[in-house]
Amino acid sequence: MxxxxxxxxxxxxxxxxxxxxxxxxxxxxxxxxxxxxxxxxxxxxxxxxxxxxxxxxxxxxxxxxxxxxxxxxxxxxxxxxxxxxxxxxxxxxxxxxxxxxxxxxxxxxxxxxxxxxxxxxxxxxxxxxxxxxxxxxxxxxxxxxxxxxxxxxxxxxxxxxxxxxxxxxxxxxxxxxxxxxxxxxxxxxxxxxxxxxxxxxxxxxxxxxxxxxEKYSLTARQQVVKIQYHQPYSNILNESFLRKNLGQSILEMGYHSSIGYGDEGQLAMLLVNGLLGAFPHSKLFTEVREKEALAYTVSSHLDLFSGRLRLFAGIDRKNRNKVRKLMNEQLVAIKKGEFSDIEIHQTKKMIKRSLLLSKDNQDSIIDREYLSQFFGKLGLDIHTLIEKLEQVEKDEICEVAGSLRLQAIYFMEGLE
Known part of the structure; x- marks a missing residue:
């Protein structure tokens, strides 16, 4: 209204x-x-x-x-x-x-x-x-x-x-x-x-x-706002290095994505993030931290409003190149389809749980109502999202993963 x-x-x-x-x-x-x-x-x-x-x-x-x-x-x-x-x-x-x-x-x-x-x-x-x-x-x-x-x-x-x-x-x-x-x-x-x-x-x-x-002093205005941020991919890889007096080093990598909030591949991209590093069963955790013991902490974060996937890890400085290579290999593995149906099912289950929990959070409910102005109510309906999530297949996950390209790397070297 x-x-x-x-x-x-x-x-x-x-x-x-x-x-x-x-x-x-x-x-x-x-x-x-x-x-x-x-x-x-x-x-x-x-x-x-x-x-x-x-x-x-x-x-x-x-x-x-x-x-x-x-x-x-x-x-x-x-x-x-x-x-x-x-x-x-x-x-x-x-x-x-x-x-x-x-x-x-x-x-x-x-x-x-x-x-x-x-x-x-x-x-x-x-x-x-x-x-x-x-x-x-x-x-x-x-x-x-x-x-x-x-x-x-x-x-x-x-x-x-x-x-x-x-x-x-x-x-x-x-x-x-x-x-x-x-x-x-x-x-x-x-x-x-x-x-x-x-x-x-x-x-x-x-x-x-x-x-x-109607008693409030609110007057008419014409404000056009855009929630989604898009920037083109650049062939130039931006890198930066810093030394700090810390007990561990931190590696951060930013990947460019052409998929934003509300886009067709949104749910497939959520699955990429889930398979890669968002959950305890994700590849970054199981391969980099548990199997190779190369990270104190490791994860990934997807921001659909800015079109960026961020990978980060707390590591020993001597393992910088090894970890960087191994983290990127986990994304490449997803691009190639090297993940099982069990992993897909588990990731869908975790995302579904998060969506259902948001139904019991007042701030999340208000936020969905706000975003529906930009993306439509149907696209934000929890049951509709879950239905669409269940329909996402392996080839769709591989396809959206293939669109991710490394854009920036930052390394903070801890001086132990």
Whole structure:
């Protein structure tokens, strides 16, 4: 249901959960110029506002709403940047007072979005500085994780678009340069220009909800967003090497895929990833770690929104070339069809289990509803996906595996 152009309301009626969940999702094109301020804004939204001008007062209000939970997050999906603001609270059915809590939650949501703790066109200085410092500290802490650091270095090597590289040190520098005024200006831009989706998962009176939303200061906008990121394959193999004082070395390899989310070969590519390194029975685990004992940890990760398959392993530095060759050989084996029907069945079973578990996760349900705008509801229906998954045959797996080509290699040598 469209509230006004550019703002959609989604009702997912269900009594499956004891809680209702309301999520407001802002979507805008990925931009290096705005991502830092949007990350700060996400933190500020769940901290305080004009009505509850401190974190303590806001928490007290949430406690008074039968322990409602407020959360926010900022993240990338393909070539878009998303900011979520979510409120989760007990359904009326489990309360002594009926038909009151949702109204109070919507009033609080209105205050969070349209009465921010700001004055004269900028966020309150002290609150802003606290959130800014905490965000920088979190990112610096993540950079201390060698695998996180290596993943981001591979991003820089693999992606051609600067906004997709998201170099952490550059991001930290950008966040440190933000001011209460620049972030508030970005927040106003987000409110006025972003594509907005408001999700209601649970038990709701749709007429009453719409009446509440019409009181929100939401205006029409024309925002075109693209979730899927595509980049052409390059014949140039990008490689990088770094020495760090670590107990182990990390090898990362990025493979280019022409198959994206919603494409015909999507499920076959999920099976490639499952056979290769996503599960304990996968080839990387059984061959590289168990049989050859060449890796402390080894896995693969498929991002269908950016068209990349990432292989990574924690190893001894002396085994770099041996592991690199062996990991690539496991992918080549899948391309050649060197896997059994038992392996296919086991991999399908694991993916099916993951799909069925997502039916019991509120965030996953909301996310499917969001993605259905781009890929259609039928293509995201769990039972339809499982049916199609069961129909994928060996030659299809080999075919999509054959489309994967090595694009980037990163090696972090640990100095023991």
């Amino acid at each position: 469209e509230l006004v152009p550019g703002i959609a309301v989604h009702f997912i009626q269900s009594k499956k959960f004891k809680t209702n969940k309301i999520t407001v999702r802002f979507t805008a094109p990925l931009s290096l110029e705005l991502i830092s301020s949007r990350m700060i804004n996400a933190s500020i939204l769940e901290t305080a506002n004009q009505i509850y001008p401190s974190a303590q007062l806001l928490k007290k209000r949430l406690a008074g709403l039968y322990g409602a939970d407020l959360s926010s997050q900022a993240y990338r999906r393909g070539q878009s940047h998303l900011v979520d603001v979510s409120l989760t609270y007990v359904r009326d059915e489990f309360l002594s007072k009926k038909n009151v809590l949702t109204s109070q939650i919507l009033e609080l949501l209105n205050q969070i979005l349209f009465s921010p703790l700001a004055n004269a066109g900028e966020f309150e200085q002290n609150m802003f500085e606290i959130e800014q410092k905490q965000l920088i500290a979190r990112l610096e802490s993540e950079l201390e994780d060698p695998f996180f650091f290596a993943h981001k270095e591979l991003d820089q090597l693999y992606f051609q678009e600067p906004a997709m590289q998201l170099v952490p040190k550059d991001l930290i520098s950008r966040i440190s340069k933000e001011t209460p005024k620049s972030s508030f200006s970005s927040f106003q831009k987000m409110l006025k220009e972003d594509k907005v989706d408001i999700f209601f998962l649970g038990d709701f009176n749709e007429i009453e909800i719409r009446e509440h939303l």
